[in-house]
Amino acid sequence: MSPLTKLYGERTEEEKYEYFMERIEAGEKIEADDWMPDEYRMALIKLISMHAISEIMGALPEKEWVPKAPTIHRKLGIMAKVQDEMGHGQLLLRVAEDLMKPYGKTRENIMEDLFSGKLKFHNVFHMEAPTWADAGIIAWLVDGAAIITQTNMLNASYGPYSRALHRICAEEVFHAQHGESIVLALAEGSKQQREMLQDALIRWWPSLLMFFGPKSAATTGSSKQDITIKYKIRTKTNEELRQDFLTKYVPRIRSLGLTIPDETLRYDEENKKWIYKEPDWNEFKKIIKNQGPKSMERLTLRRIAYDNNRWVREALQ
Amino acid sequence: MVEKDQKEHGFYEVFEVFSKRSHTSPMQYQFSLLAPNHEMAFILAQENFMRREPVVDLWVVKRSDIRKMTEEERDLLKRLDNKSYRLTKGYGYLRKKWREYEQRMFDEKEIFSWGETGDDKRKKRTGSKAK
Amino acid sequence: MTSVKNALEARQNKEYVSALTELLFQLADDDFILAFRGSEWLGLAPHIEEDVAFSSITQNMMGHAFMYYQLLEQLGEGTVDELAHERSGKKRKNAIMLEKVNGLGTYLQSPKFDWAFTVVRHYFYDVNKKIKLDCLQDCSYEPLKHAAINIRKEQYYHLVHWETWFKQLVKAGGEAKTRMMVAVEKVWNEFDDVLSLGPRGEVMANYQLIDREDVIRQTFMNTIGDVFENLELGPLPKLKEMKKSGRIGEHTEDLEKALATLTEVYKKEPSSSW
Numbered sequence: 001m002s003p004l005t006k007l008y009g010e011r012t013e014e015e016k017y018e019y020f021m022e023r024i025e026a027g028e029k030i031e032a033d034d035w036m037p038d039e040y041r042m043a044l045i046k047l048i049s050m051h052a053i054s055e056i057m058g059a060l061p062e063k064e065w066v067p068k069a070p071t072i073h074r075k076l077g078i079m080a081k082v083q084d085e086m087g088h089g090q091l092l093l094r095v096a097e098d099l100m101k102p103y104g105k106t107r108e109n110i111m112e113d114l115f116s117g118k119l120k121f122h123n124v125f126h127m128e129a130p131t132w133a134d135a136g137i138i139a140w141l142v143d144g145a146a147i148i149t150q151t152n153m154l155n156a157s158y159g160p161y162s163r164a165l166h167r168i169c170a171e172e173v174f175h176a177q178h179g180e181s182i183v184l185a186l187a188e189g190s191k192q193q194r195e196m197l198q199d200a201l202i203r204w205w206p207s208l209l210m211f212f213g214p215k216s217a218a219t220t221g222s223s224k225q226d227i228t229i230k231y232k233i234r235t236k237t238n239e240e241l242r243q244d245f246l247t248k249y250v251p252r253i254r255s256l257g258l259t260i261p262d263e264t265l266r267y268d269e270e271n272k273k274w275i276y277k278e279p280d281w282n283e284f285k286k287i288i289k290n291q292g293p294k295s296m297e298r299l300t301l302r303r304i305a306y307d308n309n310r311w312v313r314e315a316l317q
Numbered sequence: 318m319v320e321k322d323q324k325e326h327g328f329y330e331v332f333e334v335f336s337k338r339s340h341t342s343p344m345q346y347q348f349s350l351l352a353p354n355h356e357m358a359f360i361l362a363q364e365n366f367m368r369r370e371p372v373v374d375l376w377v378v379k380r381s382d383i384r385k386m387t388e389e390e391r392d393l394l395k396r397l398d399n400k401s402y403r404l405t406k407g408y409g410y411l412r413k414k415w416r417e418y419e420q421r422m423f424d425e426k427e428i429f430s431w432g433e434t435g436d437d438k439r440k441k442r443t444g445s446k447a448k
Numbered sequence: 449m450t451s452v453k454n455a456l457e458a459r460q461n462k463e464y465v466s467a468l469t470e471l472l473f474q475l476a477d478d479d480f481i482l483a484f485r486g487s488e489w490l491g492l493a494p495h496i497e498e499d500v501a502f503s504s505i506t507q508n509m510m511g512h513a514f515m516y517y518q519l520l521e522q523l524g525e526g527t528v529d530e531l532a533h534e535r536s537g538k539k540r541k542n543a544i545m546l547e548k549v550n551g552l553g554t555y556l557q558s559p560k561f562d563w564a565f566t567v568v569r570h571y572f573y574d575v576n577k578k579i580k581l582d583c584l585q586d587c588s589y590e591p592l593k594h595a596a597i598n599i600r601k602e603q604y605y606h607l608v609h610w611e612t613w614f615k616q617l618v619k620a621g622g623e624a625k626t627r628m629m630v631a632v633e634k635v636w637n638e639f640d641d642v643l644s645l646g647p648r649g650e651v652m653a654n655y656q657l658i659d660r661e662d663v664i665r666q667t668f669m670n671t672i673g674d675v676f677e678n679l680e681l682g683p684l685p686k687l688k689e690m691k692k693s694g695r696i697g698e699h700t701e702d703l704e705k706a707l708a709t710l711t712e713v714y715k716k717e718p719s720s721s722w
Binding site for chain 3: 329350353354356363364
């Protein structure tokens with residue numbers, strides 16, 4: 001009998017794997033309590049807990065501008081946007097928590113792993129956001145980059161992740177427009193406002209390139225992209241995503257009269273790809289070890305808030 | 318059991334959230350959240366999952382109270398596609414038969430239309446015109 | 449008192465419009481400054497689900513302030529953003545209790561914010577806000593009456609949200625209850641100001657803009673008194689008299705710092721579009 005025609009209880013471990021791969025190939029979704037190979041579970045836990053914690057740490061640079069936003073309308077807009085980031089963190093944490101349950105791990109463990117440095121948060125959120133224009137660039141371009149990586153996983157083979165991403169991407173559309181609105185107001189504003197915007201773009205450009213991660217493990221010595229592609233969690237490679245980003249955003253950035261700080265940047269018609277100056281991957285390696293410009297400060301902020309409110313969580317347990 | 322579950326979870330419990338978008342729509346599953354108890358889950362649910370859509374009703378259910386199917390048990394759901402006798406498609410020949418008696422077929426569309434008031438019909442007509 | 453339909457009609461009577469303006473500044477500034485305090489919590493609440501829900505409440509409150517500022521704009525007091533960002537502390541009419549910092553540190557550095565204080569302050573504030581909104585359902589100024597009808601519907605959730613937190617943390621006993629009782633005392637000591645309608649309260653009541661202050665106070669004391677009794681917190685202590693009142697523009701350094709933060713970007717170029 002083929003493993004596919006057997007009842008679930010009749011399959012051996014190897015046949016379960018075969019059946020599992022068959023389901024993924026057929027576009028079926030794997031659910032939290034389904035049988036899955038350890039490699040798959042581990043890859044998901046790593047990916048999704050990092051994604052979750054990045055949303056939560058990612059709220060911090062923009063959060064700096066929430067009370068300071070220039071008008072009531074902007075205050076409300078950025079508050080709703082940062083709230084969504086926390087909300088995305090919530091959705092993704094729930095997905096990660098259910099995956100970790102068999103190992104007896106909880107949200108608390110995720111937070112502790114973040115504080116101990118075991119769990120990394122996304123490299124882009126270790127950077128400084130010193131002006132209001134940075135809040136605009138983050139919402140426009142960092143979220144733009146995030147939309148590209150996240151839509152690439154909308155059909156992920158893991159059902160709960162795919163469903164969370166559908167919710168997240170629907171909100172990202174609002175974020176992108178919120179960012180465009182801030183950026184356009186500055187681009188069409190006074191000299192000081194335009195300069196503020198240009199400076200922010202210069203500051204964020206290398207981070208935006210690094211956002212998608214290294215081309216291959218050879219660049220930095222680590223990359224999970226192969227496993228995630230094998231299990232149909234994602235479809236495109238880091239470099240393909242970076243190319244998509246450049247195609248979509250470079251013309252828009254230039255249309256506003258902004259200068260991208262890379263004289264070598266151009267589209268190679270022949271090979272149908274963007275040529276760009278590689279960001280400093282040594283810097284990237286430092287950042288992902290929590291040695292970026294704001295790494296420790298943001299981790300400390302998060303830890304203080306977490307410890308300071310411990311009594312509330314304990315009171316209602 | 319509940320106590321053990323809580324300890325196992327470190328803090329708070331998993332609650333599943335369901336909501337209705339309008340008075341005519343069915344309850345729909347939304348997502349899960351962590352909360353210390355039902356009341357707290359209740360006041361957190363709408364703003365966590367339905368910040369941008371209308372909600373007219375809301376349920377929260379403790380996950381541990383749901384009897385879920387295991388993957389093995391899902392084999393209980395399999396069945397053959399040979400039950401046309403349960404469906405109208407098994408009785409399609411009647412349309413032709415009734416035509417012989419110069420009668421219309423009472424199909425699903427026809428039967429459901431019997432419950433409509435004059436208002437519904439008018440709405441339907443203007444609605445289809447608008448399209 | 450017949451109803452007053454719009455700003456134009458209101459401006460026919462100087463005494464009326466000045467009492468109305470006074471009331472609107474109190475309502476707007478109260479919601480605005482407490483929403484600002486709420487916005488500082490974003491990302492720092494005790495657990496993530498609460499963080500998200502709390503932010504919705506903060507946004508709603510700032511939206512309510514926006515509506516009141518709009519009514520002031522119609523009365524010729526300046527644009528909404530001028531009213532929110534350009535008025536000095538002396539011109540602000542919010543109660544002092546609402547401008548107080550959330551706790552130690554700032555939202556940018558070492559935020560050791562006090563959740564118990566936040567719960568108590570928001571809960572007591574919302575109990576009072578509900579009572580005022582109930583009164584405003586009969587307000588003689590139609591635009592305010594309509595705003596209040598809408599705000600009241602949305603505010604009910606705020607009240608239930610903070611009531612749930614208040615009751616659960618008090619009932620939790622132990623450290624939580626101790627912290628809550630400290631917070632209750634702190635809020636209570638300076639709550640008189642929140643219940644005050646300022647020196648023109650009489651005029652407001654005479655023109656049927658809102659109920660008399662003593663009636664609102666009594667309703668508030670009865671409501672909170674019942675809550676204390678149900679939670680076995682003993683009899684309600686008397687409210688303390690305060691040396692200063694936000695209703696006449698007297699404030700603390702906390703407000704000055706808050707204004708510096710919330711106007712930081714706006715003040716770079718107040719005439720620019722942001």
